[in-house]
Amino acid sequence: MAEDSDGKAVYVYGIVPADVETDPEAKGVGDPPAPVKTVRHEKIAALVSPVSTGDPLGRPEDLTAHASLLDAAAAEVPVLPLRFGAVVTDEDAVVDELLAPYHEDFESALEELEGKAQYVLKARYVEEAILREVLEGDAELSRLREAIRGKPEDATRNERIALGERITQAIAARREEDTQRAVAALEPLDVRINLREPTHDQDAVHLACLAETAKQADLEDAAGRLAQEWEGRAHVRLLGPLAAYDFVVTRRPGE
DSSP: OOOOTTSEEEEEEEEEETTOOOOTTOBOSTTTTOBOEEEEETTEEEEEEEEETTSOSOOHHHHHHHHHHHHHHHTTSOOEEBOTTOEESSHHHHIIIIITTTHHHHHHHHHHHTTEEEEEEEEEEOHHHHHHHHHHTOHHHHHHHHHHTTSOTGGGHHHHHHHHHHHHHHHHHHHHHHHHHHHHHHGGGOOEEEEOOOSSTTEEEEEEEEEEGGGHHHHHHHHHHHHHHTTTTEEEEEEEEEOOHHHHOBOOTTO
16 A cells, blocks of 8 residues: 555545535545545546555445445436545645546546436345246256155255256346346436346346436336336345446556
8 A cells, every 4th residue: 555654645436526525424434434525636526535554444344435435426426436445645646646647538437427327226036936937937847846856865966956057047047038128127218237247046137227317216117117017026126326336437546
């Protein structure tokens, strides 16, 4: 970690327009959490807080503080999030190493984000429901399951492995279909969509979209219709507004 002579450094969260004022109650990383301020350069600014170089970053609380600060900002103003762990020596370095060299790029990206934020649509299958669905939809799977029912696991090991693989493949096929259904539900809202990898075996949909914050109610309605359509089959959640991590995350200074 870069540091100045007194063992202090500056943590950088993200880039915002220069006219943004920070909330006096906003707290950043560190123990205790540090107050957040802006460092300005022409038409852009960086959200920063002081950190002690003697206290290593990476606690769960630090990760949460980083994300929470940026998400709160994204609900109000365009923000370009930096990756967790962006630290420079002092506020002059924030300008010299980050804001000045990339001013035009950052200003342009912020203009594109004006009035927009990221939302994440997640749906997770109800295990019993999706298992019943794939078994009822495939006679061979049902036959294989019945063939091993009640038999010793050791004697049917290969069959059980084959059954598990077939079920996993069937759920993956359902996931692809349901993801396309979700995309189709969101596309009329003129959003940019980024498909995410599933984080759980029962994930039905996991995608991020960049949308106008003014359309949040429409996004919620679309998610609500999916939840109603999949009631008893999958649980649907819409998260946001969030910082646009999937679309414009910037690198750390020096990368």
